[in-house]
Amino acid sequence: MNWHCLERGEGRPLVLLHGIGMSHTxxxxxxxxxxxxxxxxxxxxxxxxxxPPLPEPLSVDALVDGLRASLAARGIHEPVDxxxxxxxxxxxxxxxRAGLARSAVCLSPAGLARHEDAPWHxxxxxxxxxxxxxxxxxxxxxxxxxxxxxxxxxxxxLSVRSHRMPPEAAARALDDFANAPGFDAxxxxxxxxTGLDRLTIPLTIAFGKRDWILTGAMQDRxxxxxxxxxxxxxxxxxxxxxxxxxxxxxxxxxxxR
Numbered sequence: 001m002n003w004h005c006l007e008r009g010e011g012r013p014l015v016l017l018h019g020i021g022m023s024h025t026x027x028x029x030x031x032x033x034x035x036x037x038x039x040x041x042x043x044x045x046x047x048x049x050x051x052p053p054l055p056e057p058l059s060v061d062a063l064v065d066g067l068r069a070s071l072a073a074r075g076i077h078e079p080v081d082x083x084x085x086x087x088x089x090x091x092x093x094x095x096x097r098a099g100l101a102r103s104a105v106c107l108s109p110a111g112l113a114r115h116e117d118a119p120w121h122x123x124x125x126x127x128x129x130x131x132x133x134x135x136x137x138x139x140x141x142x143x144x145x146x147x148x149x150x151x152x153x154x155x156x157x158l159s160v161r162s163h164r165m166p167p168e169a170a171a172r173a174l175d176d177f178a179n180a181p182g183f184d185a186x187x188x189x190x191x192x193x194t195g196l197d198r199l200t201i202p203l204t205i206a207f208g209k210r211d212w213i214l215t216g217a218m219q220d221r222x223x224x225x226x227x228x229x230x231x232x233x234x235x236x237x238x239x240x241x242x243x244x245x246x247x248x249x250x251x252x253x254x255x256x257r
Contacts (some may be wrong), residue, residue: 003066004024004043005043005074014073015156019089023044023171024043025169030241044090048183060217067091068100081105082096083256093193103204108208112220113214125157129177130178132174137178147163150163156237164243200227208240211237211238233251
């Protein structure tokens with residue numbers, strides 16, 4: 001099964017992987033900026049957006065194989081530059097471990113916590129968001145039409161500066177959350193990515209100082225290779241693409257150049 005992909009630009013391939021409950025549209029603010037220099041491939045990960053879920057039981061290896069097959073279907077067989085956010089960052093790390101990445105940039109990636117340190121608050125936040133997206137869609141979209149309400153409502157799962165996201169983009173993100181058949185199966189397998197200390201590729205990891213969902217307990221630097229570039233961008237939330245598109249694009253291009 002080939003994953004749905006939005007492709008822009010020309011040049012060396014650059015893969016973008018979105019967070020849980022999202023789709024390729026999460027990268028909309030940076031697509032044109034990246035496509036000035038690169039052939040950008042923004043995928044819908046299996047079970048999200050327009051890509052159907054993989055058969056269960058799901059595994060991280062199955063997701064990496066799905067990405068590899070989807071790249072091969074587009075004529076890409078060599079290691080590629082990959083950037084991922086949240087769940088997409090976790091998959092980026094797993095793909096790098098599997099030899100699929102030429103370089104990797106991870107924005108607030110999952111997969112860097114000891115199991116016992118996983119904060120209790122993450123699943124309830126997602127459950128509330130999915131309830132609002134599925135059961136209260138009309139009301140939620142009316143609320144998100146107002147900038148201050150977007151910032152207040154989306155401060156933890158996305159960004160405290162979500163007022164910079166247009167109302168139509170917020171409504172589309174809500175629809176993505178409501179139509180994510182792979183959510184539960186994927187959430188259940190997200191765990192610490194081990195074996196990263198053996199990586200020799202350029203690796204950049206950035207956790208915004210205003211990331212209030214993957215807090216300090218989820219940002220364990222142990223086990224990362226010595227060459228890892230670790231950044232804490234000031235003002236960035238968990239999903240920083242809308243709040244600082246130029247900064248996000250610059251970080252990805254620098255980390256994969």
